[in-house]
Amino acid sequence: MSTEDRKKREQQRRRTQIISAAETVIERKGFQQATMDEIAEEAELSKGTLYLYFSHKEALYLAINKKGLQKLNDRFLHVMQQDQQGIELVKDLGDSFLSFITSNPNYTKALIYYESVINEEKLEENEPAQECEEIGRQLLMYLTRAIQIGMQDGSITNQMEPKLLAVQIWGSMRGMMQLYQVRSQHHLQKMLQDLEMNMETMIRQFLDVQIKGIQTSN
Amino acid sequence: MSTEDRKKREQQRRRTQIISAAETVIERKGFQQATMDEIAEEAELSKGTLYLYFSHKEALYLAINKKGLQKLNDRFLHVMQQDQQGIELVKDLGDSFLSFITSNPNYTKALIYYESVINEEKLEENEPAQECEEIGRQLLMYLTRAIQIGMQDGSITNQMEPKLLAVQIWGSMRGMMQLYQVRSQHHLQKMLQDLEMNMETMIRQFLDVQIKGIQTSN
């Protein structure tokens, strides 16, 4: 059915239009301050219509987060397609995560928002959250794969369980993300200035420590 | 003035009473779901009274966070009083952080909540947030000191700037915290089960990697 297809497409377009409006408002007002009314106005729709496409405000926010996660996923995939030593893959995944953070502050905020939400809710009955979880799983899988490759080619110590190591590195990378995000913190900012450093060099050093921590000692 | 002193004390008691009531409600309902009405009821006070002691709901929440940070601060202080090699101090700080997380889930939640809030607000004009920042600075100072000691006694590589290294380790530890907190995530939980591991061993491995990453190579 051609008409049915077109409908599907138009529905999809409305969805992305709403998401895009939400992103604009969030950029302007911040995550917690953005209201459904303002998003509706920005999207040139009525508020009721928003709820035709997103069951809750949270579902809309999760859709934004999903979009960000997908971008990150693309970067990771690109890295994994290179033919390199495992340790180099890990390093590159770290680098691409860093560059993702710096060039997508809004999606970074979305990720942090997401984290703070999911501990309060049971995600079983939350479809959009499940979708985010799925991409998260995917990202973790890339990292695990890189570690496994490194263990096989001898560039990463095989004393540890690859999956576990992946989770752990992933977790600490997100810690860096958080740090980057709250760089507005005055004392942190000031300290970096005093040291004539910036956040990027710090995160790069973080990656160095991780690499040194997991590479085969010789 | 004795009466004035007593008043001060009673005011303080009211404050802690409200905080304690809030903690109870938060335990019952979760951070985002707890309402000022319910906290007031739990504290056997009217809602208006709550606002006599805390200017905003957020100020109350920050007070809870501060309480948690102080507990953590006590632990860190205790570690730093031991006479040990720098690298051991760092390890012990990590351990005590881990045990703090596992034994204080509510304060951990508070910390995560706090993190998600402060990026949205300018904390200059936010006194309770400033107090939390101050303790955070203190915690970071302990870690910095431990690293400096380690660099002096030769147990930690002196290739890096101690302050910067401290921030970075602190950041990744908080990443672990976040990971621990959302352990409800089904797939993570399941993965750990499959590997016959638990969150504690993972965090312990995380500490091992960090230690290996910063110790003097030989």
Place this chain on the structure above:
DNA sequence: ACTCATTTATGACCTTTGGTTATTTATTAC
């Protein structure tokens, strides 16, 4: 013990905002 000034507490009230729904408008199939 009484009075009055000041502090502390109350609960009715306001406002914002996420979410709902009866109604209207547009679209599609016949």
Place this chain on the structure above:
DNA sequence: GTAATAAATAACCAAAGGTCATAAATGAGT
């Protein structure tokens, strides 16, 4: 062209954070 279905609207509701006029309690001075 018309009936049926889908999409959009705007008025509305309810929950929750926050305020304020009023009342109760407290304390100092006589």
